[in-house]
Amino acid sequence: MKLKFNFKKGKTMESNQFKTLISEEGLKSTRQRAEILDIFLNSTGHKNLAEIYAQVAKTNPKIGYTTVYRTLKLLTRLGLAAQRKFADGETRYESTAEGTHHDHLICLGCGKIVEFEDDGLESLQHRIARRHGFKIFHHRMELYGYCGPCAHKKTPLRRKG
Amino acid sequence: MKLKFNFKKGKTMESNQFKTLISEEGLKSTRQRAEILDIFLNSTGHKNLAEIYAQVAKTNPKIGYTTVYRTLKLLTRLGLAAQRKFADGETRYESTAEGTHHDHLICLGCGKIVEFEDDGLESLQHRIARRHGFKIFHHRMELYGYCGPCAHKKTPLRRKG
DNA sequence: CTTAAAATGAAATTGAAATTCAATTTCAAA
DNA sequence: TTTGAAATTGAATTTCAATTTCATTTTAAG
Ligand SMILES: [Mn+2]
Ligand SMILES: [Mn+2]
Ligand SMILES: [Zn+2]
Ligand SMILES: [Zn+2]
Numbered sequence: 001m002k003l004k005f006n007f008k009k010g011k012t013m014e015s016n017q018f019k020t021l022i023s024e025e026g027l028k029s030t031r032q033r034a035e036i037l038d039i040f041l042n043s044t045g046h047k048n049l050a051e052i053y054a055q056v057a058k059t060n061p062k063i064g065y066t067t068v069y070r071t072l073k074l075l076t077r078l079g080l081a082a083q084r085k086f087a088d089g090e091t092r093y094e095s096t097a098e099g100t101h102h103d104h105l106i107c108l109g110c111g112k113i114v115e116f117e118d119d120g121l122e123s124l125q126h127r128i129a130r131r132h133g134f135k136i137f138h139h140r141m142e143l144y145g146y147c148g149p150c151a152h153k154k155t156p157l158r159r160k161g
Numbered sequence: 162m163k164l165k166f167n168f169k170k171g172k173t174m175e176s177n178q179f180k181t182l183i184s185e186e187g188l189k190s191t192r193q194r195a196e197i198l199d200i201f202l203n204s205t206g207h208k209n210l211a212e213i214y215a216q217v218a219k220t221n222p223k224i225g226y227t228t229v230y231r232t233l234k235l236l237t238r239l240g241l242a243a244q245r246k247f248a249d250g251e252t253r254y255e256s257t258a259e260g261t262h263h264d265h266l267i268c269l270g271c272g273k274i275v276e277f278e279d280d281g282l283e284s285l286q287h288r289i290a291r292r293h294g295f296k297i298f299h300h301r302m303e304l305y306g307y308c309g310p311c312a313h314k315k316t317p318l319r320r321k322g
Numbered sequence: 323c324t325t326a327a328a329a330t331g332a333a334a335t336t337g338a339a340a341t342t343c344a345a346t347t348t349c350a351a352a
Numbered sequence: 353t354t355t356g357a358a359a360t361t362g363a364a365t366t367t368c369a370a371t372t373t374c375a376t377t378t379t380a381a382g
Contacts, residue, residue, distance in 0.1 A: 028348050028359055044352080049338090066363035069339080085246070087301065105295050114293050121285055125304055128282065132275050133309035134266050140248065140303045143286055148294035189328055189379050210369085225331035230370080252369080327363105329378070341366065348359070 021078050032063050036071045037080070044086055046092040046113055086113075086142055103141040109150030180241050193224050197232040198241070205251040207245055207274050247274075247303055264302040270311030 018037055039055050047055075047056050053068045072093050075081035084092045086106055103121070105114040121141070129136040179198055180190050200216050208216075214229045233254050236242035245253045247267055264282070266275040282302070291299040 023349095026359090030348075030360065032361070063363090066340090066362055066364095067360080070360085085250075089246075105290060105293050107295070108298065114295070116289055116293060118285070118289055121282075121289065124279070124282055124285060127265060128277055128279055129304050129306060132266055132277060133312075134268070134275070134304065134306045135312050136304050136306035137269065138305050140259035140301060140305075142301045143290050143295065144295050144299050144301075145290060145295045151296050152296075184380095187328085191379075192328065193330070223331090226331095227331055227371090228329080231329085324382085326381090327379085332374100334373070336371070337360080337369100339367080342364085343362105346359105346361070348357105350357100351357100352353100352355075 015044060018078075018080070021080075025078075028073075028079040032060075032067050033071050033074070035060055035063065036068055037075065040072070040075065040081065040093070041095055041097055043095070046086075046094045048090050048092050052093065103143075105143045105145070105147075107150050108144055109146050109153065112147050112150075114147070179239075179241070182241075186239075188235075193221075193228050194232050194235075196221055196224065199319060201233070201236065201242065201254070202256055202258055203257070207247075207255045209251050209253050212278065213254065250283055264304075266306070266308075266309050267305045269305055269316040270307050270314065273308050273311075275308070 013106050014032060015037070018034070022029050022033070034095075036052075036056055039059065040052060043052075045057065049065075049069055049072065052072065056063050056068055058147055074079055076083050076093070080096055081093045082096050084094060084103070084104075086092070100117065102115040102117045103124075105116060106112075107114075125141075126136060176198070177193060183190050183194070197213075197217055200220065201213060204213075204216065208234065210226075210230055213233065214226050217224050217229055233242055233244075237244050237254070241257055241259050242254045244254060245265075247253070247265070261278065262283075263278045266277060267273070268275075268303070286300055286302075287297055297313040
């Protein structure tokens with residue numbers, strides 16, 4: 001008796017989770033969604049749609065930009081992706097695979113994006129909110145400045161975070 | 162000998178400051194700019210262009226939307242206005258007349274926007290940045306939740322902040 | 323005044339986000 | 353397996369705020 005093993009466990013598990021989520025919503029599992037999900041979950045960083053689409057198109061040029069757009073919106077609705085709009089105005093997406101909440105440090109020189117968590121910050125936010133009679137559900141916290149290397153350089157190179 | 166006095170001192174002073182700033186930049190002082198500035202500085206809150214234009218048009222319907230747009234951009238460049246983009250995606254402007262830095266609490270129910278300052282928060286931000294080798298120049302900090310009234314109501318009314 | 327430069331405002335353009343719609347695919351039920 | 357309603361796809365189109373264009377008017381220096 002032969003058994004086949006899929007060694008890409010992480011991916012397979014994600015796909016199954018996805019299929020479950022999808023069907024629970026009365027939606028359908030499609031090749032396109034699976035491919036986009038796979039590529040998106042196996043990537044890191046904060047990418048705009050054009051970048052994600054480019055990556056998808058490398059694997060399957062038949063998949064349309066609109067489908068990538070709609071799938072990222074779907075993933076966001078399902079909690080698998082998070083949409084970010086930093087001060088440069090671009091709409092970016094990041095995977096929530098790691099799951100943990102975090103905020104961002106953004107280098108004005110090279111564009112590097114560093115993630116951080118700070119419990120003190122979170123609790124301070126709630127204290128401030130309570131002080132004004134608010135109940136907080138989420139927040140946006142971005143720190144803009146220069147990273148170590150850029151703080152020294154005269155002409156920092158632009159790269160992506 | 163007759164002297165004329167303008168009793169709207171605040172306004173006049175702002176106007177003079179503005180004329181100085183304007184001419185320092187090689188720009189010209191115009192009736193439109195003066196009117197828009199006057200209306201903008203004598204208003205409070207976080208308004209989008211359409212709202213500011215509507216207010217301007219009430220006083221002088223001859224002033225074009227484009228001029229209001231350009232003047233708000235100018236005021237932003239001169240530091241008299243600040244552009245804000247909260248999570249609803251709308252572009253808003255607020256006067257910096259008071260001058261002090263502040264962050265925002267935003268009610269998801271009624272849209273109310275409450276401003277706050279917290280030195281502890283500011284210093285914590287710098288501590289976090291230093292921890293990651295960053296030098297911070299500005300930040301964005303918005304807390305989203307429900308204000309006291311909305312936290313209780315079943316169907317909060319939408320109003321503007 | 324005269325004149326060059328700047329400003330105005332209606333109209334046109336831009337570009338990202340969102341929608342449309344005919345063709346295709348999915349999947350539950352037969 | 354077949355069927356067919358419902359969902360999805362993707363190219364094209366639309367939307368809509370932000371921005372630019374450009375002919376005309378206004379400002380202010382000389
Ligand atoms: Mn992140
Ligand atoms: Mn404010
Ligand atoms: Zn940097
Ligand atoms: Zn409220």
